[in-house]
Amino acid sequence: MTIKTERKAIIDIGSNTIRLVVYSYNSSQGLVEHHNFKTVARLSMYIMKNGNLSADGINVLIDTLTKFKEILLDIHVKDVFVAATAAIRQARNQTEILELVKNDVGFNLQILSEEQEAYFGYFAVIHSTNISNAVTIDMGGGSTEVTYFKDKKIIHFHSFSFGAVSLKGKFIKGTTITHEEKLELIEYVSEQFHSLGWLNQLHVPIVTIGGSARNLALVDQQRKSFPLNGIHQYELKNEDLQEISFMFAQYSLDGLKKIDGLSSDRSDIIVPALETFRTFMEVVDAPLMVYSKKGLREGIIFSQLAERFPEDFNKNEVTKKSIRHILGKFHVNEEEVSHLYDIFQKIYLSFVHWKYIDPIENDEFLFYAYQLYHIGKHIDQDAVSQHTFYLITNLSIDGISNEERLKFALLASYQNRDTFKRYVNSLPSYLNEREFKQLRDIGALFKFTKGLDILSRSTINDVLLENLASEITITFVVSNNYMLEKYQAEKLKKHVGKICSKDVLVEFKISEEKAT
Structure with missing residues (x-):
């Protein structure tokens, strides 16, 4: 039974931006984002010396929330969770603010x-990576x-x-x-980070969340002409x-505002954020920085859904879960796309044993790629390979x-050696010669096995293989009529x-058993 929820809005009142996002949840398709609206409010700049949020800041907050409420009324969303973080949390007149927002x-x-x-940030990360x-x-x-999880x-x-604006x-x-200001900023954040004894020299990746981190990931993708779309789990x-x-x-x-990937409304705060991340990596001694698109808002809604x-x-x-949701978006039955995987695996393991194919260590990786094989047929049967490759290289x-997603795309879109080579040549040299042959040949086995499963109810029960001097014999053990399977096998062998x-x-x- 598919679990569905009504649309729910999260309003995230941050120190830099105020954002309204509308979601719904479907156990088959996952969390679906319907609308996303943002206002750059810079509320932290309205905190006065006495610690209060100024009248001007309160007006910005009320005006923005009023506009968001009008949007919600227009799209008929009643379930709203409104959360505020540092700017309101640090304001001494927060009681007044709460009352004004309510009234x-x-x-x-x-x-x-x-x-x-x-x-909430931690919760989003562990459920999306x-x-x-x-x-x-x-x-x-x-x-x-900051959090540390093990x-x-x-x-x-x-x-x-402190944050990017402050x-x-x-x-x-x-x-x-200026150069001197940058050195002072680095010294300050370094002292702050070093003050946490548990943070020093952990030798683990850092996972970044938030708009500044997102912009840095986008800038890096642009300068590298990165071939895959999507920035969730992007590594720097x-x-x-x-x-x-x-x-x-x-x-x-003005020049920063024109850099591809960098939002103009973050151009004045991106350097403090960047230098903070650089310093943080040094303190942690992190091997890499991974951007998570899922953050505070997703953590809030994930935690609420997880309780239900x-x-x-x-x-x-x-x-x-992510593969299930992709299949669900195309209304594909999970059992159908997993059919004959045991048959594929027996053929694959035999070819590995005979040294024709280098094995892929991650068995789950192979299974998920098998499930997504030719998912593009649900768009257009005539261009199934092209659609599959495009979908997987553009889906998170x-x-x-x-790197794994690229390999997914190459396996799942396999049509023949020429199309495989064309896809590889359209991308930077992510694959070495061994990986090229490995993925190409496993893709060929995908095509052969999947091709036997014409009606998603093949009668093949087992497969026996024999490696002779001049030929390989593949014997399929079937329980019923095998005319279609035989036709396909001869065509694809x-x-x-x-x-x-x-x-x-x-x-x-x-x-x-059938014969008796």
Whole structure:
């Protein structure tokens, strides 16, 4: 039975932006984002010396929430969760703010504690990646939350009372940061991070959350002409951040606004964010930085859904769930696309044993790629390979790195050797010669096995293989009529023969149980 929820809105009142996102949840298709609206409010800049949010800041907040409420009324969404983070949390007149929001707009505003804000970010990460051990850093406009988790269990958390906007106000006097100001900023955030003993030299990846991190990932993709769409789980190394830092230093504020991938409304705060991430990586001694598109808002809604549907939110089955949701979007039965996988595996393992194919260590990886094989047929049967390759290289698959997603796409879209080579040549050299042959030949076995499954109810029960001097014999054990399977096997066996440079003889026999 498919579980569905009505549309739900999350309003996230941050120190830099206020955002309205409307979601719905379907156990078959996952979390679906319907609308996403953003206003750059910079509320942290309206905090006065006495600690109050100024009248102008309150007006910006009320005006924005009023507009969002009008949108919600127009699209008929009644379930609204309104959350505020550092700017309102740090305001001394927060009681007044809560009352004004309630009386003037009709929203019950919830101010998230530092622990809640950190926890929701962590919760989103462990349910949308397969990273077991890491440090998260969620840098907003007025605060920065960090957590350390091990085996996906949170160990430590902390909230720093600085963010990209407040760092700009504290260290940057002009329109762009000077060299001296940058050094002062780095020294300050370094001292802050080093003050947490548990953070030092953890030697784990850092997972970044938030708009500044998203912009840095987009900038890196643009400068590298990255071939895959989607930035969730995009990886950057320390040298990438260093090169971006050097690039930013060459531009004025107007120049930064024109950089591909960088939002113009973040151009004045991106350098403080970048230098904070660089410093954070050094303190942690992180091998890489991974961007998570899923953050505070997703953490809030995931945690609410997990209470209602705990079976749908197993943190150790992230990729399995993501594949299920992709299949669900195309209304594909999960059992149908898994049919004959055991037959494929027996053929594959035989070819591995005979040294014709290098094995892929991750069995789950192969199974998920098999499930997605020719998913593009649900768009257009005549261009199934092209649609499949496009879909997978443009879809985010939780728990799958970009390199793995590229391999997914090559396996699942396999049509023949020429199309495989064309896809590989259209991409940067991600594959070495061994990987090229490995994926090409496994793709050929995908095509052969899937081709036998014409009606998703093949009568093939088992397969026996024999490797002779000049040929390979593949004997399928069937329980019923095998006319269609035999026709397909004869037509597709050439793909198998090319792997081993031998003739392939295909035979069928009725199982002994059926015969008796």
